[in-house]
Amino acid sequence: MGGLIPDEVLEEIRERADIVEVISDYVTLKKAGRSHKGLCPFHQEKTASFVVSDEKQLFHCFGCGAGGNVFTFLMKYEQISFVEAAKALAQRYGVKIPEARVTAKDERRESLFKINILAVEFYVHQIMEGREGKTARDYLERRGIGREVWEEYRLGYAPARWDALVTHLKGKGVNLREAEVLGLIIPKKGGWYDRFRGRIVFPIFDLRDRMIGLGGRVLGDGGEPKYLNSPESLLYKKGENLYGLSIAKKHIQREEGRVFIVEGYFDLLSMSQRGVKNVVATLGTALTPGQARLLRRFGKEFSLLFDPDEAGRKAALRALEIFLQEDAFPTVIPLPDGLDPDGYFQKGLSLQALLERGVPGVEYAMEALMEGYDLGEVEGRAKAVEATLPFLLQIKDGVRRGLYFKRLAEMVGLEEGRILDAALKMRKGKREGSDRKLIPRIHISTEKKLLEMLIQHPELIPLVAQEGVVDALEGQDLRSIAELLIHDFQLHGDLSLDRLSPQLEERGISEMAFSMAFQEEELEEGMAERIVADCLRKIKINVLKRELKGITKKIEEAQARGDEALLNSLLLRKQTLKLQEEGLKGP
Numbered sequence: 001m002g003g004l005i006p007d008e009v010l011e012e013i014r015e016r017a018d019i020v021e022v023i024s025d026y027v028t029l030k031k032a033g034r035s036h037k038g039l040c041p042f043h044q045e046k047t048a049s050f051v052v053s054d055e056k057q058l059f060h061c062f063g064c065g066a067g068g069n070v071f072t073f074l075m076k077y078e079q080i081s082f083v084e085a086a087k088a089l090a091q092r093y094g095v096k097i098p099e100a101r102v103t104a105k106d107e108r109r110e111s112l113f114k115i116n117i118l119a120v121e122f123y124v125h126q127i128m129e130g131r132e133g134k135t136a137r138d139y140l141e142r143r144g145i146g147r148e149v150w151e152e153y154r155l156g157y158a159p160a161r162w163d164a165l166v167t168h169l170k171g172k173g174v175n176l177r178e179a180e181v182l183g184l185i186i187p188k189k190g191g192w193y194d195r196f197r198g199r200i201v202f203p204i205f206d207l208r209d210r211m212i213g214l215g216g217r218v219l220g221d222g223g224e225p226k227y228l229n230s231p232e233s234l235l236y237k238k239g240e241n242l243y244g245l246s247i248a249k250k251h252i253q254r255e256e257g258r259v260f261i262v263e264g265y266f267d268l269l270s271m272s273q274r275g276v277k278n279v280v281a282t283l284g285t286a287l288t289p290g291q292a293r294l295l296r297r298f299g300k301e302f303s304l305l306f307d308p309d310e311a312g313r314k315a316a317l318r319a320l321e322i323f324l325q326e327d328a329f330p331t332v333i334p335l336p337d338g339l340d341p342d343g344y345f346q347k348g349l350s351l352q353a354l355l356e357r358g359v360p361g362v363e364y365a366m367e368a369l370m371e372g373y374d375l376g377e378v379e380g381r382a383k384a385v386e387a388t389l390p391f392l393l394q395i396k397d398g399v400r401r402g403l404y405f406k407r408l409a410e411m412v413g414l415e416e417g418r419i420l421d422a423a424l425k426m427r428k429g430k431r432e433g434s435d436r437k438l439i440p441r442i443h444i445s446t447e448k449k450l451l452e453m454l455i456q457h458p459e460l461i462p463l464v465a466q467e468g469v470v471d472a473l474e475g476q477d478l479r480s481i482a483e484l485l486i487h488d489f490q491l492h493g494d495l496s497l498d499r500l501s502p503q504l505e506e507r508g509i510s511e512m513a514f515s516m517a518f519q520e521e522e523l524e525e526g527m528a529e530r531i532v533a534d535c536l537r538k539i540k541i542n543v544l545k546r547e548l549k550g551i552t553k554k555i556e557e558a559q560a561r562g563d564e565a566l567l568n569s570l571l572l573r574k575q576t577l578k579l580q581e582e583g584l585k586g587p
Contacts, residue, residue: 005083009097013090013093014070016095018054019053019054019058019070022073022089023052026077027050032051034053034054034055035054036051036052037049037051038052040063040064042296042297043064043326045327049061049062049063059073070089071085077297078208081106109234112181112182112233112235113211115179115182115184116210118174119165119169119182119211122168123157124155124156126157126158126159126164127156128151130157132161133157135219136200139200139219143266143342144273144345149269152247153203153269155202155203156200156203158194159198160198162193162194163192169184176192179192181233182233182236183195195228195230196214198219199216199219200217200219202215202216202265204230204243207246209246210235212233212235215265238285239291239480240290240291241283241294242282242294242295243265243281244279244281245294245295247272248278249298251277251278252298252299253298254278255278256300257299258278258300259279260276261279261281261282261287261295261303261305261319262282262341263315264281264307267341268280269342270341270345271341271351273345274351286476288476289322289477289508290508292322296326302323302330302331304333306319307335308335308338313368317365317369320361320364320365321391321394327396329362330361331360332358332359332360332361334364335354335357362392366388366407366408369388375411375412375413381414384411385412385419389408389426392408406419446535446542447474447475448478450464450539451478451481451485451516453532453535454532455485455495455516457532458494460528460529460532461486461495463532464536465486465489469539469543470482472542473539477507477512480507480509481509481516484500484507485500500513541581544580544581548578554566554570
């Protein structure tokens, strides 16, 4: 790191910078002996375990393990590079930095950011002044989104032409291969064409207000897909960013840490239009651990406003579990009459009425997990307990967990002691209880075992890559690790976690990956291949089961509509899948 800025300049910054003074801008610190203590900004806690030493010029959290010097703190808190942290401190403490020698990676990142700036300026111009942008302006006005909100979130319009952005960037002298890397344009024979066409575009900004990606929505209800997003790139990792956070962060602070979490761009814009600025959106995916950790840096109270359909309900349950693992307890706000947040506010309904509908997230999850079980029957009550306990066991706080056990006992009409006995039995029976992802409840342990084998026996990576099961892994962190393992092996012909360390840390999955590396066991010759083959078989069976479940639902819908042609097609597909499943299960 030091090679980018002269060592003597870095030493001067270290001598002048006061770590207590810097961190006090972000954390309330109190003198505690020879050090200072406060609540850790990197994880939620009630008892201060974050210590800053003036003498050592270091910080450390005894809760989550975060630690380092003043540079590390700024890099971690502000999500910036070492050079950016050094420049910020130099400016604060009056240290002059000579022209820094930047790495090729830094230069490329800056080049990519410049291309993004050109793209967003082009799209914004189209929606604000462009002739072709009139349809987008009219569309936004019909949906009740005013110009002030367009400007605040820098909404844009991608013309319906195939080469509108390509022509613009070419005219600016942009290397179009770099624009392709960003996902702005797509290669074709003899050139490129625009990825976003005939769409309102929603620029996605990082915490330093730099455009890192785009979302786009077709105008009206025609066109597929309805929403289109930038692919991941050197700048953009969708599971680690949130739409609107660059604007919301200051409003979250003003609202004493309250933040609303929605799924869609228009859900967010409708709330912002009505003065609710402490709102973020999940970029069209289920909430990820990385997004939850990012939110905890700014928020204290979290309210989930997800669509009331089955997909929204499942997304809420997944989000609740992720927050629970981060020791946070959101509120869920169920929406009325099948409305999404955008539809709710377009009807002129009030925020206060919406807030009054909020229920504690754990209670919402308990009700949802027990839904469909007949609590008037013994088997129904037993299954309700089995469905709900794994979720409650993830609550780290013993008092809270005990109170929810008591609540579960009341809901199913059992003695509290019976619930505690069942919980103890379940906890003993789950060797990997703290690592399992319980919603959705498939064999994450199988996925984890597969990755352990790949890390310890990288010669098997080509086999797994050829099977194409990585996209079927339901644990997002595990999927990210698998993608990095395969990419590294294909790029270098071998595997090195040390080489992958920066990327693993960047995605927040280094601890999990390194933990797997130490799960070594003595295996007989050929056993590793058999274990991997068994894992692959189980994952494929789970994929088929999920597809069969979806087909079964479609069959019921086709029967209800009396669509014979579709029904016959679905029944044939179901039969094929069942045969595949039986083939995988074996005799």
